[in-house]
Amino acid sequence: MERFISIVVCQLIILYVYKLTLGIFKKENKNDLSSREWILILSVLFISVVIAGFLTLTSTQNVPSNTRLVIVICIAGIVLINIVTVYLVIDLSKKNSVIKENEMLRMQQVYQSNYIENAKAQYEIIRKMRHDIKNNYIVIGSLIKSGNIDKATKYINDNIHNFTLFANVINTNNDVVNAVINYKSSIAQELEIEVSIITVLDFDGISDIDLCSLISNLFDNAIEACKKMNSNKHIDFSIKKDESVYYFSMKNTIGHSVLEGNPELNTTKKDKIIHGFGTKIINDIAKKYNGAFDYYEENGYFICSIILKNK
Template sequence: MLVSTYILAVLNMTIFIVSFFMIMNKKGYVYQYKFECRYILTSIFLIFTIIMGLGFGTAYLQEILRMFLAIYLICKIFYKINTRKSIVSSVIYSLVYILVGGSIFWFVQISIIKVDYILETTLISSTIIFMTSIYFYNRLENIYKDKKYYLYIALTTLINLLIILFINKSFADIGDLYEMVVKNNVDFYYVSDMLKFSATIKETFPYLLFIVNILLISIFLNSIKSEKEKVKSEFVNEKLDMQYKYYIMVKDSQEKMRQVYHDMNNHMENIKSLKNSSEDVNKYINNIEDEVKGTKNIYNTGNVLLDIILHEKSKVCMENNIDFNVGIDFRKCDFIEMIDISSIFSNLIDNAIEACNKIDDNIEKYITIKSTFIKGYYVVRCENSKTNKVIIKNSKIFTSKKDKFLHGIGIDSIKSSIKKYNGELKIKDSESKFIATIHIPVE
């Protein structure tokens, strides 16, 4: 009997580990194994964990710790997943496996229908549940993504109802126990059933309470995150909308300036015809100067909106004594929408201007933004001088800005825009300069 129980416990732990590998495969993770010390030691620990087995109905602390550690090492070593995600995966998967197995075991124990092979029934039932879930994993994942909040609420409600039922049943059993003690009315089978139910409460209650708390915390955190993302998105869209409207508004005046600039030869002829009247000549020249003022930096990138953006930013750079160097060819990028052009280039240059404005006047201030086409990619490189300290962590930038919530909005806006075109943003920082490089695939 003990030998068969041990064999079933080993099978139970084997299914626990194998099922996790199958889930990771379904999720698209690539398994890696090398003949290195860490891989070999992890394999030895997994074999040891399987040999120790996993019991039914009860889960001792040592077993739970071995389960957590086994899944954590699989994630960390074999699948190269980061520490935080590995811990979360190990805790959630292990608890779910324990809860499913324990629930089946105690349901069979206290069921009206008498089952002779309780351990075998539990193992087969839990295996069927997990294998079915793995087979339909993609479909279940889609349901979870679409209805996760409803599932959280349904599971939380169900678990709370079970807890209420357990409490009511326990209260009724206490009354029956009083009858047994006072009236000496002992029924062996009834006592046996009551002890089984008490054991069920003892073994399943902690997991039920733990899971219901996780669900409630998950709902709370997801609500906060969703609301924060919504506010952030609204702020980004509002900013982009304002920028876009502004650039469209100045387009007409810019076109007029361009016309004056290109018609300079005609103006020269008119001046020559007025050479005998110095007063008229001076007046005419002054009028031209007023119209041409500010048209020093005329850009021809192949996109009108981008030309306007560069022109406006160049004026800001002139006012702040920043050397602004531009070399952009945008002629093959018609697929990029106007609002994304505004988002990408306005935020790139705004961030660079902000960094330059923190530099002392005795240090050179410069911004160089250039683009080129390399091996099917449109590459934009923006470099600027700086002195402020920048910390880059997990592709996020942390600077000296006091407003932690609004900080990084510009970078997030750039990432949001280039993500539409399967592009990526790379950031490089040194003591005296900051470089942001954008790669967007071009057909």
């Protein structure tokens, strides 16, 4: 009994050291294990205790001293395996964190490139409008002077889409938000996805990097889902603010339930190492700002809801 209690205490000490070590890494934003991973770790420790317990009971029977020595060595080996497992999991977690950080840096570079391309596109639209607006005014003025009011009205209606195209561009006080939303919206429109956007103007207390990652991932997931549909492709994105709290909501139409077959939203792409961070990044950002992240399905829509608290 004393030996069995010693084994249990030893395993609990290993678990405590493991949790303490992970806590240190977590404060440095280097580690964060899910509930499933904790269950697996506890299962390994529990199975080890059970095996060691059976070996201890066996050693109390009438067995040769040499056999008892082997049993003691086996128990020591089990404890050693657990210790090695602890360090192995920590090492793998750190490497996964490095992969995640590298992927986020790559995404930021892509978004910065998108920002530049979007800025160029907006400049080109403005340049064309300035080039054409004088001629349009001349034509409209001539039609009005000659009394052709109907033709002038028709001319305006035929060319109003040129102004509408520019008017629909999001223009907040944050250049990063403008660039990301405008770029992702243009991609969605090219894929014949209807996009509806409502947003606040200011984003005080939230870093540009986090805004870029959050909004980009939300749009990427929504666009990817809509691409699988043949019709009724719609994205509804909104950002609202209530005092010091920001509410992000992304809704996209779905043809069938996503959560029934994939409740944890694991990536379905082949390269899971590169493409499996979207939901994880969103959840990390929500935690960083003492907020919350939730997703659910309602009335034919998949909905992501994020709350961020202004620090």
